Amino acid sequence: MNPFASALLAWFDEHGRKDLPWQHPRDAYRVWLSEVMLQQTQVVTVIPYFLRFVATLPTLRDLASAEEDTVLALWSGLGYYRRARFLQRAAQICVDKHDGELPRDFAALAELPGIGRSTAGAILAQAYGLRFPILDGNVKRVLTRHLGIHGHPGQSPVEKVLWQHAEALTPAQRTADYTQAIMDLGATLCVRAKPRCDACPMASDCVAKRDDLTTQLPSAKPTKAVPTRDTVMLILRDAEGRVLLERRGPQGVWSGLWSLPEAGDHDQAWRAAQSMATIDDAQALPSFVHVFSHYRLKVEPLLFDEATARPRIADNSNLRWCAPDERAALGLPAPVRTLLQNL
Incomplete structure:
Protein backbone atom coordinates (compact mmCIF):
# COMPACT_ATOMS: atom_id res chain seq x y z
CA MET A 1 0.00 0.00 0.00
CA ASN A 2 1.33 3.45 -0.90
CA PRO A 3 2.41 5.80 1.94
CA PHE A 4 -0.42 8.27 1.26
CA ALA A 5 -3.11 5.61 1.66
CA SER A 6 -1.39 4.06 4.70
CA ALA A 7 -1.22 7.39 6.54
CA LEU A 8 -4.77 8.29 5.61
CA LEU A 9 -6.19 4.95 6.77
CA ALA A 10 -4.29 5.14 10.06
CA TRP A 11 -5.88 8.55 10.65
CA PHE A 12 -9.29 7.21 9.61
CA ASP A 13 -9.08 4.33 12.08
CA GLU A 14 -8.78 6.85 14.89
CA HIS A 15 -10.70 9.89 13.67
CA GLY A 16 -12.84 8.90 10.68
CA ARG A 17 -16.63 9.01 10.54
CA LYS A 18 -17.95 5.48 11.00
CA ASP A 19 -21.49 6.11 12.21
CA LEU A 20 -23.08 7.86 9.24
CA PRO A 21 -26.57 6.47 8.60
CA TRP A 22 -25.75 5.23 5.08
CA GLN A 23 -22.93 3.11 6.52
CA HIS A 24 -25.31 0.87 8.50
CA PRO A 25 -25.97 -1.05 6.37
CA ARG A 26 -23.57 0.14 3.68
CA ASP A 27 -25.46 -1.34 0.74
CA ALA A 28 -25.43 -0.01 -2.80
CA TYR A 29 -28.83 1.71 -2.63
CA ARG A 30 -27.99 3.66 0.54
CA VAL A 31 -24.49 4.57 -0.68
CA TRP A 32 -25.90 5.77 -4.00
CA LEU A 33 -28.64 7.83 -2.36
CA SER A 34 -26.16 9.45 0.04
CA GLU A 35 -23.70 10.24 -2.76
CA VAL A 36 -26.37 11.97 -4.81
CA MET A 37 -27.69 13.91 -1.81
CA LEU A 38 -24.17 14.98 -0.82
CA GLN A 39 -23.55 16.68 -4.16
CA GLN A 40 -23.37 20.42 -3.34
CA THR A 41 -24.71 19.66 0.18
CA GLN A 42 -23.00 19.09 3.54
CA VAL A 43 -23.35 15.92 5.62
CA VAL A 44 -25.07 17.67 8.53
CA THR A 45 -27.79 18.91 6.15
CA VAL A 46 -28.16 15.62 4.32
CA ILE A 47 -28.61 13.29 7.31
CA PRO A 48 -32.25 14.19 8.18
CA TYR A 49 -33.21 14.13 4.49
CA PHE A 50 -31.55 10.74 4.06
CA LEU A 51 -33.28 9.25 7.10
CA ARG A 52 -36.68 10.55 6.00
CA PHE A 53 -36.11 9.30 2.44
CA VAL A 54 -35.13 5.73 3.37
CA ALA A 55 -37.91 5.54 5.96
CA THR A 56 -40.43 6.22 3.19
CA LEU A 57 -38.62 4.50 0.30
CA PRO A 58 -36.35 1.87 1.93
CA THR A 59 -35.42 0.00 -1.26
CA LEU A 60 -34.54 0.72 -4.85
CA ARG A 61 -37.79 -0.91 -5.98
CA ASP A 62 -39.76 1.37 -3.65
CA LEU A 63 -38.09 4.39 -5.24
CA ALA A 64 -38.76 3.10 -8.74
CA SER A 65 -42.48 2.65 -8.12
CA ALA A 66 -43.10 5.80 -6.06
CA GLU A 67 -45.17 8.74 -7.26
CA GLU A 68 -42.97 11.56 -8.52
CA ASP A 69 -44.67 13.98 -6.10
CA THR A 70 -43.61 11.71 -3.22
CA VAL A 71 -39.98 11.71 -4.37
CA LEU A 72 -39.92 15.47 -4.89
CA ALA A 73 -41.60 16.11 -1.53
CA LEU A 74 -38.90 14.03 0.20
CA TRP A 75 -36.26 15.98 -1.73
CA SER A 76 -37.81 19.40 -1.16
CA GLY A 77 -35.21 21.71 0.38
CA LEU A 78 -32.14 19.91 -0.97
CA GLY A 79 -32.28 21.81 -4.26
CA TYR A 80 -31.01 20.72 -7.68
CA TYR A 81 -34.24 18.77 -8.17
CA ARG A 82 -33.01 17.18 -11.38
CA ARG A 83 -30.92 14.93 -9.11
CA ALA A 84 -34.12 13.48 -7.63
CA ARG A 85 -35.63 12.82 -11.05
CA PHE A 86 -32.45 11.16 -12.28
CA LEU A 87 -32.41 9.09 -9.10
CA GLN A 88 -35.89 7.74 -9.72
CA ARG A 89 -35.30 7.21 -13.44
CA ALA A 90 -32.11 5.27 -12.69
CA ALA A 91 -34.01 3.13 -10.18
CA GLN A 92 -36.64 2.35 -12.81
CA ILE A 93 -33.94 1.31 -15.30
CA CYS A 94 -32.38 -0.95 -12.65
CA VAL A 95 -35.74 -2.64 -12.13
CA ASP A 96 -36.23 -3.09 -15.88
CA LYS A 97 -32.69 -4.16 -16.82
CA HIS A 98 -30.71 -5.16 -13.71
CA ASP A 99 -33.12 -7.24 -11.59
CA GLY A 100 -33.80 -4.34 -9.26
CA GLU A 101 -30.15 -3.91 -8.25
CA LEU A 102 -27.46 -1.35 -9.01
CA PRO A 103 -25.01 -3.11 -11.36
CA ARG A 104 -21.49 -3.96 -10.23
CA ASP A 105 -20.14 -3.23 -13.70
CA PHE A 106 -18.65 0.28 -13.93
CA ALA A 107 -19.78 0.95 -17.50
CA ALA A 108 -23.36 -0.17 -16.80
CA LEU A 109 -23.45 1.88 -13.61
CA ALA A 110 -22.07 5.03 -15.25
CA GLU A 111 -24.71 4.79 -17.99
CA LEU A 112 -27.51 5.36 -15.49
CA PRO A 113 -28.97 8.90 -15.31
CA GLY A 114 -27.23 11.15 -12.80
CA ILE A 115 -24.36 8.76 -12.08
CA GLY A 116 -21.03 10.14 -13.22
CA ARG A 117 -17.56 8.68 -12.90
CA SER A 118 -17.02 9.72 -9.28
CA THR A 119 -20.45 8.58 -8.05
CA ALA A 120 -20.04 5.24 -9.84
CA GLY A 121 -16.63 4.81 -8.23
CA ALA A 122 -18.01 5.64 -4.78
CA ILE A 123 -20.79 3.06 -5.10
CA LEU A 124 -18.45 0.32 -6.31
CA ALA A 125 -15.78 1.10 -3.72
CA GLN A 126 -18.02 1.54 -0.69
CA ALA A 127 -20.80 -0.95 -1.35
CA TYR A 128 -18.80 -3.67 -3.10
CA GLY A 129 -15.23 -3.01 -1.98
CA LEU A 130 -13.98 -2.75 -5.58
CA ARG A 131 -10.94 -0.66 -6.44
CA PHE A 132 -12.32 2.44 -8.15
CA PRO A 133 -11.21 6.02 -7.42
CA ILE A 134 -13.49 8.94 -6.63
CA LEU A 135 -13.05 12.64 -7.28
CA ASP A 136 -15.71 14.69 -5.54
CA GLY A 137 -15.17 18.24 -4.30
CA ASN A 138 -13.53 17.20 -1.05
CA VAL A 139 -11.09 14.87 -2.81
CA LYS A 140 -10.21 17.53 -5.37
CA ARG A 141 -9.36 19.93 -2.55
CA VAL A 142 -7.18 17.38 -0.75
CA LEU A 143 -5.27 16.39 -3.88
CA THR A 144 -4.73 19.88 -5.27
CA ARG A 145 -3.28 21.02 -1.95
CA HIS A 146 -1.28 17.90 -1.18
CA LEU A 147 0.24 17.73 -4.67
CA GLY A 148 0.40 21.48 -5.36
CA ILE A 149 -1.76 21.33 -8.50
CA HIS A 150 -2.70 24.76 -9.85
CA GLY A 151 -5.65 25.60 -12.07
CA HIS A 152 -9.37 25.34 -11.37
CA PRO A 153 -10.21 21.65 -10.65
CA GLY A 154 -13.29 21.86 -12.83
CA GLN A 155 -11.25 22.59 -15.95
CA SER A 156 -10.75 19.51 -18.11
CA PRO A 157 -6.91 19.42 -18.19
CA VAL A 158 -6.67 19.87 -14.42
CA GLU A 159 -9.39 17.32 -13.75
CA LYS A 160 -7.61 14.80 -15.98
CA VAL A 161 -4.44 15.14 -13.90
CA LEU A 162 -6.43 14.79 -10.67
CA TRP A 163 -8.06 11.59 -11.92
CA GLN A 164 -4.64 10.14 -12.68
CA HIS A 165 -3.49 10.85 -9.12
CA ALA A 166 -6.76 9.60 -7.62
CA GLU A 167 -6.34 6.33 -9.51
CA ALA A 168 -2.71 5.90 -8.46
CA LEU A 169 -3.36 6.61 -4.77
CA THR A 170 -6.44 4.40 -4.32
CA PRO A 171 -5.30 1.14 -2.67
CA ALA A 172 -6.45 -2.35 -3.55
CA GLN A 173 -6.98 -3.12 0.15
CA ARG A 174 -9.61 -1.43 2.35
CA THR A 175 -10.89 0.53 -0.62
CA ALA A 176 -14.21 1.31 1.04
CA ASP A 177 -12.50 2.75 4.13
CA TYR A 178 -10.01 4.68 2.01
CA THR A 179 -12.81 6.24 -0.01
CA GLN A 180 -14.60 7.35 3.14
CA ALA A 181 -11.30 8.50 4.67
CA ILE A 182 -10.31 10.87 1.89
CA MET A 183 -13.81 12.37 1.84
CA ASP A 184 -13.67 12.77 5.62
CA LEU A 185 -10.28 14.46 5.43
CA GLY A 186 -11.61 17.05 3.01
CA ALA A 187 -14.81 17.57 4.99
CA THR A 188 -13.29 17.88 8.47
CA LEU A 189 -9.65 19.03 8.20
CA CYS A 190 -8.75 20.09 4.66
CA VAL A 191 -11.71 22.48 4.51
CA ARG A 192 -12.04 25.47 2.20
CA ALA A 193 -11.29 28.18 4.75
CA LYS A 194 -8.82 27.81 7.62
CA PRO A 195 -7.80 24.18 7.06
CA ARG A 196 -6.61 22.40 10.20
CA CYS A 197 -3.14 21.53 8.93
CA ASP A 198 -1.90 20.95 12.48
CA ALA A 199 -4.16 17.89 12.78
CA CYS A 200 -3.75 16.61 9.22
CA PRO A 201 -1.98 13.25 8.78
CA MET A 202 -0.72 14.37 5.36
CA ALA A 203 0.81 17.67 6.50
CA SER A 204 4.44 16.50 6.50
CA ASP A 205 4.60 16.27 2.69
CA CYS A 206 1.77 18.61 1.67
CA VAL A 207 2.94 21.09 -0.98
CA ALA A 208 0.32 23.69 -0.08
CA LYS A 209 1.35 23.69 3.59
CA ARG A 210 5.06 23.72 2.71
CA ASP A 211 4.71 26.62 0.29
CA ASP A 212 1.99 28.51 2.20
CA LEU A 213 -0.56 27.98 -0.58
CA THR A 214 -3.57 26.72 1.37
CA THR A 215 -5.49 29.92 0.64
CA GLN A 216 -4.61 29.78 -3.08
CA LEU A 217 -5.35 26.09 -3.69
CA PRO A 218 -7.62 24.85 -5.09
CA SER A 219 -7.48 27.65 -7.66
CA ALA A 220 -10.68 29.66 -7.83
CA LYS A 221 -13.11 29.25 -10.68
CA PRO A 222 -12.90 32.11 -13.19
CA THR A 223 -15.58 34.57 -12.16
CA LYS A 224 -18.32 36.04 -14.27
CA ALA A 225 -21.18 38.37 -13.42
CA VAL A 226 -24.24 36.66 -11.95
CA PRO A 227 -27.44 38.18 -13.39
Whole structure:
Protein backbone atom coordinates (compact mmCIF):
# COMPACT_ATOMS: atom_id res chain seq x y z
CA MET A 1 0.00 0.00 0.00
CA ASN A 2 1.33 3.45 -0.90
CA PRO A 3 2.41 5.80 1.94
CA PHE A 4 -0.42 8.27 1.26
CA ALA A 5 -3.11 5.61 1.66
CA SER A 6 -1.39 4.06 4.70
CA ALA A 7 -1.22 7.39 6.54
CA LEU A 8 -4.77 8.29 5.61
CA LEU A 9 -6.19 4.95 6.77
CA ALA A 10 -4.29 5.14 10.06
CA TRP A 11 -5.88 8.55 10.65
CA PHE A 12 -9.29 7.21 9.61
CA ASP A 13 -9.08 4.33 12.08
CA GLU A 14 -8.78 6.85 14.89
CA HIS A 15 -10.70 9.89 13.67
CA GLY A 16 -12.84 8.90 10.68
CA ARG A 17 -16.63 9.01 10.54
CA LYS A 18 -17.95 5.48 11.00
CA ASP A 19 -21.49 6.11 12.21
CA LEU A 20 -23.08 7.86 9.24
CA PRO A 21 -26.57 6.47 8.60
CA TRP A 22 -25.75 5.23 5.08
CA GLN A 23 -22.93 3.11 6.52
CA HIS A 24 -25.31 0.87 8.50
CA PRO A 25 -25.97 -1.05 6.37
CA ARG A 26 -23.57 0.14 3.68
CA ASP A 27 -25.46 -1.34 0.74
CA ALA A 28 -25.43 -0.01 -2.80
CA TYR A 29 -28.83 1.71 -2.63
CA ARG A 30 -27.99 3.66 0.54
CA VAL A 31 -24.49 4.57 -0.68
CA TRP A 32 -25.90 5.77 -4.00
CA LEU A 33 -28.64 7.83 -2.36
CA SER A 34 -26.16 9.45 0.04
CA GLU A 35 -23.70 10.24 -2.76
CA VAL A 36 -26.37 11.97 -4.81
CA MET A 37 -27.69 13.91 -1.81
CA LEU A 38 -24.17 14.98 -0.82
CA GLN A 39 -23.55 16.68 -4.16
CA GLN A 40 -23.37 20.42 -3.34
CA THR A 41 -24.71 19.66 0.18
CA GLN A 42 -23.00 19.09 3.54
CA VAL A 43 -23.35 15.92 5.62
CA VAL A 44 -25.07 17.67 8.53
CA THR A 45 -27.79 18.91 6.15
CA VAL A 46 -28.16 15.62 4.32
CA ILE A 47 -28.61 13.29 7.31
CA PRO A 48 -32.25 14.19 8.18
CA TYR A 49 -33.21 14.13 4.49
CA PHE A 50 -31.55 10.74 4.06
CA LEU A 51 -33.28 9.25 7.10
CA ARG A 52 -36.68 10.55 6.00
CA PHE A 53 -36.11 9.30 2.44
CA VAL A 54 -35.13 5.73 3.37
CA ALA A 55 -37.91 5.54 5.96
CA THR A 56 -40.43 6.22 3.19
CA LEU A 57 -38.62 4.50 0.30
CA PRO A 58 -36.35 1.87 1.93
CA THR A 59 -35.42 0.00 -1.26
CA LEU A 60 -34.54 0.72 -4.85
CA ARG A 61 -37.79 -0.91 -5.98
CA ASP A 62 -39.76 1.37 -3.65
CA LEU A 63 -38.09 4.39 -5.24
CA ALA A 64 -38.76 3.10 -8.74
CA SER A 65 -42.48 2.65 -8.12
CA ALA A 66 -43.10 5.80 -6.06
CA GLU A 67 -45.17 8.74 -7.26
CA GLU A 68 -42.97 11.56 -8.52
CA ASP A 69 -44.67 13.98 -6.10
CA THR A 70 -43.61 11.71 -3.22
CA VAL A 71 -39.98 11.71 -4.37
CA LEU A 72 -39.92 15.47 -4.89
CA ALA A 73 -41.60 16.11 -1.53
CA LEU A 74 -38.90 14.03 0.20
CA TRP A 75 -36.26 15.98 -1.73
CA SER A 76 -37.81 19.40 -1.16
CA GLY A 77 -35.21 21.71 0.38
CA LEU A 78 -32.14 19.91 -0.97
CA GLY A 79 -32.28 21.81 -4.26
CA TYR A 80 -31.01 20.72 -7.68
CA TYR A 81 -34.24 18.77 -8.17
CA ARG A 82 -33.01 17.18 -11.38
CA ARG A 83 -30.92 14.93 -9.11
CA ALA A 84 -34.12 13.48 -7.63
CA ARG A 85 -35.63 12.82 -11.05
CA PHE A 86 -32.45 11.16 -12.28
CA LEU A 87 -32.41 9.09 -9.10
CA GLN A 88 -35.89 7.74 -9.72
CA ARG A 89 -35.30 7.21 -13.44
CA ALA A 90 -32.11 5.27 -12.69
CA ALA A 91 -34.01 3.13 -10.18
CA GLN A 92 -36.64 2.35 -12.81
CA ILE A 93 -33.94 1.31 -15.30
CA CYS A 94 -32.38 -0.95 -12.65
CA VAL A 95 -35.74 -2.64 -12.13
CA ASP A 96 -36.23 -3.09 -15.88
CA LYS A 97 -32.69 -4.16 -16.82
CA HIS A 98 -30.71 -5.16 -13.71
CA ASP A 99 -33.12 -7.24 -11.59
CA GLY A 100 -33.80 -4.34 -9.26
CA GLU A 101 -30.15 -3.91 -8.25
CA LEU A 102 -27.46 -1.35 -9.01
CA PRO A 103 -25.01 -3.11 -11.36
CA ARG A 104 -21.49 -3.96 -10.23
CA ASP A 105 -20.14 -3.23 -13.70
CA PHE A 106 -18.65 0.28 -13.93
CA ALA A 107 -19.78 0.95 -17.50
CA ALA A 108 -23.36 -0.17 -16.80
CA LEU A 109 -23.45 1.88 -13.61
CA ALA A 110 -22.07 5.03 -15.25
CA GLU A 111 -24.71 4.79 -17.99
CA LEU A 112 -27.51 5.36 -15.49
CA PRO A 113 -28.97 8.90 -15.31
CA GLY A 114 -27.23 11.15 -12.80
CA ILE A 115 -24.36 8.76 -12.08
CA GLY A 116 -21.03 10.14 -13.22
CA ARG A 117 -17.56 8.68 -12.90
CA SER A 118 -17.02 9.72 -9.28
CA THR A 119 -20.45 8.58 -8.05
CA ALA A 120 -20.04 5.24 -9.84
CA GLY A 121 -16.63 4.81 -8.23
CA ALA A 122 -18.01 5.64 -4.78
CA ILE A 123 -20.79 3.06 -5.10
CA LEU A 124 -18.45 0.32 -6.31
CA ALA A 125 -15.78 1.10 -3.72
CA GLN A 126 -18.02 1.54 -0.69
CA ALA A 127 -20.80 -0.95 -1.35
CA TYR A 128 -18.80 -3.67 -3.10
CA GLY A 129 -15.23 -3.01 -1.98
CA LEU A 130 -13.98 -2.75 -5.58
CA ARG A 131 -10.94 -0.66 -6.44
CA PHE A 132 -12.32 2.44 -8.15
CA PRO A 133 -11.21 6.02 -7.42
CA ILE A 134 -13.49 8.94 -6.63
CA LEU A 135 -13.05 12.64 -7.28
CA ASP A 136 -15.71 14.69 -5.54
CA GLY A 137 -15.17 18.24 -4.30
CA ASN A 138 -13.53 17.20 -1.05
CA VAL A 139 -11.09 14.87 -2.81
CA LYS A 140 -10.21 17.53 -5.37
CA ARG A 141 -9.36 19.93 -2.55
CA VAL A 142 -7.18 17.38 -0.75
CA LEU A 143 -5.27 16.39 -3.88
CA THR A 144 -4.73 19.88 -5.27
CA ARG A 145 -3.28 21.02 -1.95
CA HIS A 146 -1.28 17.90 -1.18
CA LEU A 147 0.24 17.73 -4.67
CA GLY A 148 0.40 21.48 -5.36
CA ILE A 149 -1.76 21.33 -8.50
CA HIS A 150 -2.70 24.76 -9.85
CA GLY A 151 -5.65 25.60 -12.07
CA HIS A 152 -9.37 25.34 -11.37
CA PRO A 153 -10.21 21.65 -10.65
CA GLY A 154 -13.29 21.86 -12.83
CA GLN A 155 -11.25 22.59 -15.95
CA SER A 156 -10.75 19.51 -18.11
CA PRO A 157 -6.91 19.42 -18.19
CA VAL A 158 -6.67 19.87 -14.42
CA GLU A 159 -9.39 17.32 -13.75
CA LYS A 160 -7.61 14.80 -15.98
CA VAL A 161 -4.44 15.14 -13.90
CA LEU A 162 -6.43 14.79 -10.67
CA TRP A 163 -8.06 11.59 -11.92
CA GLN A 164 -4.64 10.14 -12.68
CA HIS A 165 -3.49 10.85 -9.12
CA ALA A 166 -6.76 9.60 -7.62
CA GLU A 167 -6.34 6.33 -9.51
CA ALA A 168 -2.71 5.90 -8.46
CA LEU A 169 -3.36 6.61 -4.77
CA THR A 170 -6.44 4.40 -4.32
CA PRO A 171 -5.30 1.14 -2.67
CA ALA A 172 -6.45 -2.35 -3.55
CA GLN A 173 -6.98 -3.12 0.15
CA ARG A 174 -9.61 -1.43 2.35
CA THR A 175 -10.89 0.53 -0.62
CA ALA A 176 -14.21 1.31 1.04
CA ASP A 177 -12.50 2.75 4.13
CA TYR A 178 -10.01 4.68 2.01
CA THR A 179 -12.81 6.24 -0.01
CA GLN A 180 -14.60 7.35 3.14
CA ALA A 181 -11.30 8.50 4.67
CA ILE A 182 -10.31 10.87 1.89
CA MET A 183 -13.81 12.37 1.84
CA ASP A 184 -13.67 12.77 5.62
CA LEU A 185 -10.28 14.46 5.43
CA GLY A 186 -11.61 17.05 3.01
CA ALA A 187 -14.81 17.57 4.99
CA THR A 188 -13.29 17.88 8.47
CA LEU A 189 -9.65 19.03 8.20
CA CYS A 190 -8.75 20.09 4.66
CA VAL A 191 -11.71 22.48 4.51
CA ARG A 192 -12.04 25.47 2.20
CA ALA A 193 -11.29 28.18 4.75
CA LYS A 194 -8.82 27.81 7.62
CA PRO A 195 -7.80 24.18 7.06
CA ARG A 196 -6.61 22.40 10.20
CA CYS A 197 -3.14 21.53 8.93
CA ASP A 198 -1.90 20.95 12.48
CA ALA A 199 -4.16 17.89 12.78
CA CYS A 200 -3.75 16.61 9.22
CA PRO A 201 -1.98 13.25 8.78
CA MET A 202 -0.72 14.37 5.36
CA ALA A 203 0.81 17.67 6.50
CA SER A 204 4.44 16.50 6.50
CA ASP A 205 4.60 16.27 2.69
CA CYS A 206 1.77 18.61 1.67
CA VAL A 207 2.94 21.09 -0.98
CA ALA A 208 0.32 23.69 -0.08
CA LYS A 209 1.35 23.69 3.59
CA ARG A 210 5.06 23.72 2.71
CA ASP A 211 4.71 26.62 0.29
CA ASP A 212 1.99 28.51 2.20
CA LEU A 213 -0.56 27.98 -0.58
CA THR A 214 -3.57 26.72 1.37
CA THR A 215 -5.49 29.92 0.64
CA GLN A 216 -4.61 29.78 -3.08
CA LEU A 217 -5.35 26.09 -3.69
CA PRO A 218 -7.62 24.85 -5.09
CA SER A 219 -7.48 27.65 -7.66
CA ALA A 220 -10.68 29.66 -7.83
CA LYS A 221 -13.11 29.25 -10.68
CA PRO A 222 -12.90 32.11 -13.19
CA THR A 223 -15.58 34.57 -12.16
CA LYS A 224 -18.32 36.04 -14.27
CA ALA A 225 -21.18 38.37 -13.42
CA VAL A 226 -24.24 36.66 -11.95
CA PRO A 227 -27.44 38.18 -13.39
CA THR A 228 -30.52 39.01 -11.33
CA ARG A 229 -34.01 38.17 -12.54
CA ASP A 230 -37.23 39.63 -11.16
CA THR A 231 -40.53 37.85 -10.66
CA VAL A 232 -43.83 38.43 -8.89
CA MET A 233 -45.25 35.39 -7.09
CA LEU A 234 -49.03 35.29 -6.73
CA ILE A 235 -50.42 33.96 -3.46
CA LEU A 236 -54.11 33.38 -4.10
CA ARG A 237 -55.67 32.29 -0.80
CA ASP A 238 -59.34 31.42 -0.45
CA ALA A 239 -61.64 31.71 2.57
CA GLU A 240 -60.67 28.19 3.71
CA GLY A 241 -56.97 29.07 3.82
CA ARG A 242 -56.14 27.09 0.70
CA VAL A 243 -53.51 28.48 -1.68
CA LEU A 244 -53.51 28.07 -5.44
CA LEU A 245 -50.46 26.13 -6.62
CA GLU A 246 -49.25 25.60 -10.17
CA ARG A 247 -47.13 22.71 -11.41
CA ARG A 248 -44.15 24.06 -13.33
CA GLY A 249 -43.35 22.82 -16.80
CA PRO A 250 -40.67 20.25 -17.73
CA GLN A 251 -38.05 22.86 -18.57
CA GLY A 252 -36.23 25.46 -16.50
CA VAL A 253 -35.63 25.82 -12.80
CA TRP A 254 -37.88 23.87 -10.38
CA SER A 255 -39.24 21.88 -13.34
CA GLY A 256 -42.17 19.66 -12.36
CA LEU A 257 -42.45 21.08 -8.84
CA TRP A 258 -45.58 22.66 -7.43
CA SER A 259 -45.00 26.37 -6.98
CA LEU A 260 -46.85 29.67 -6.96
CA PRO A 261 -48.06 31.26 -10.20
CA GLU A 262 -45.64 33.95 -11.39
CA ALA A 263 -45.78 37.13 -13.44
CA GLY A 264 -43.23 39.57 -14.81
CA ASP A 265 -44.64 42.65 -13.07
CA HIS A 266 -47.58 43.82 -10.96
CA ASP A 267 -49.87 44.57 -13.93
CA GLN A 268 -49.32 41.07 -15.31
CA ALA A 269 -49.83 39.66 -11.81
CA TRP A 270 -53.22 41.33 -11.49
CA ARG A 271 -54.34 40.08 -14.91
CA ALA A 272 -53.15 36.54 -14.12
CA ALA A 273 -54.86 36.58 -10.72
CA GLN A 274 -58.15 37.78 -12.23
CA SER A 275 -58.02 34.99 -14.82
CA MET A 276 -57.75 32.35 -12.09
CA ALA A 277 -59.94 33.73 -9.29
CA THR A 278 -62.33 36.45 -8.26
CA ILE A 279 -60.19 38.85 -6.24
CA ASP A 280 -60.69 42.04 -4.30
CA ASP A 281 -57.41 43.54 -3.13
CA ALA A 282 -53.74 42.61 -2.90
CA GLN A 283 -51.10 42.96 -0.21
CA ALA A 284 -47.43 43.30 -1.15
CA LEU A 285 -45.30 41.10 1.12
CA PRO A 286 -41.58 41.69 1.77
CA SER A 287 -39.44 40.79 -1.24
CA PHE A 288 -36.50 38.40 -1.00
CA VAL A 289 -33.67 37.07 -3.14
CA HIS A 290 -33.06 33.37 -3.80
CA VAL A 291 -29.62 32.50 -5.14
CA PHE A 292 -29.14 29.78 -7.75
CA SER A 293 -25.78 28.62 -9.08
CA HIS A 294 -26.08 30.73 -12.24
CA TYR A 295 -28.36 33.63 -11.31
CA ARG A 296 -30.17 35.45 -8.49
CA LEU A 297 -33.96 35.52 -8.37
CA LYS A 298 -35.58 38.56 -6.78
CA VAL A 299 -39.10 37.59 -5.67
CA GLU A 300 -41.93 40.01 -4.90
CA PRO A 301 -44.80 38.10 -3.27
CA LEU A 302 -48.29 39.50 -3.81
CA LEU A 303 -51.02 38.14 -1.51
CA PHE A 304 -54.62 38.02 -2.77
CA ASP A 305 -56.73 37.06 0.24
CA GLU A 306 -60.34 35.86 0.18
CA ALA A 307 -59.94 34.77 -3.45
CA THR A 308 -62.72 32.71 -5.03
CA ALA A 309 -61.74 30.07 -7.58
CA ARG A 310 -62.99 30.38 -11.12
CA PRO A 311 -64.59 27.21 -12.54
CA ARG A 312 -61.86 26.62 -15.12
CA ILE A 313 -59.31 25.83 -12.38
CA ALA A 314 -60.96 22.46 -11.76
CA ASP A 315 -60.32 21.47 -15.40
CA ASN A 316 -56.60 22.28 -15.29
CA SER A 317 -54.50 19.42 -13.89
CA ASN A 318 -51.55 21.78 -13.40
CA LEU A 319 -53.46 24.02 -10.99
CA ARG A 320 -54.78 23.00 -7.58
CA TRP A 321 -56.06 24.61 -4.40
CA CYS A 322 -53.95 23.22 -1.58
CA ALA A 323 -54.63 23.31 2.15
CA PRO A 324 -51.68 23.85 4.52
CA ASP A 325 -51.74 20.24 5.72
CA GLU A 326 -51.56 18.96 2.13
CA ARG A 327 -48.35 20.76 1.20
CA ALA A 328 -46.01 18.35 2.98
CA ALA A 329 -46.86 15.63 0.44
CA LEU A 330 -45.90 17.82 -2.53
CA GLY A 331 -42.57 18.78 -3.99
CA LEU A 332 -42.33 22.53 -3.38
CA PRO A 333 -39.24 24.70 -3.90
CA ALA A 334 -37.70 25.53 -0.51
CA PRO A 335 -38.24 29.32 -0.75
CA VAL A 336 -41.88 28.82 -1.73
CA ARG A 337 -42.46 26.40 1.15
CA THR A 338 -40.86 28.90 3.56
CA LEU A 339 -42.91 31.77 2.13
CA LEU A 340 -46.17 29.89 2.65
CA GLN A 341 -45.19 28.73 6.14
CA ASN A 342 -44.56 32.35 7.12
CA LEU A 343 -47.95 33.60 6.00
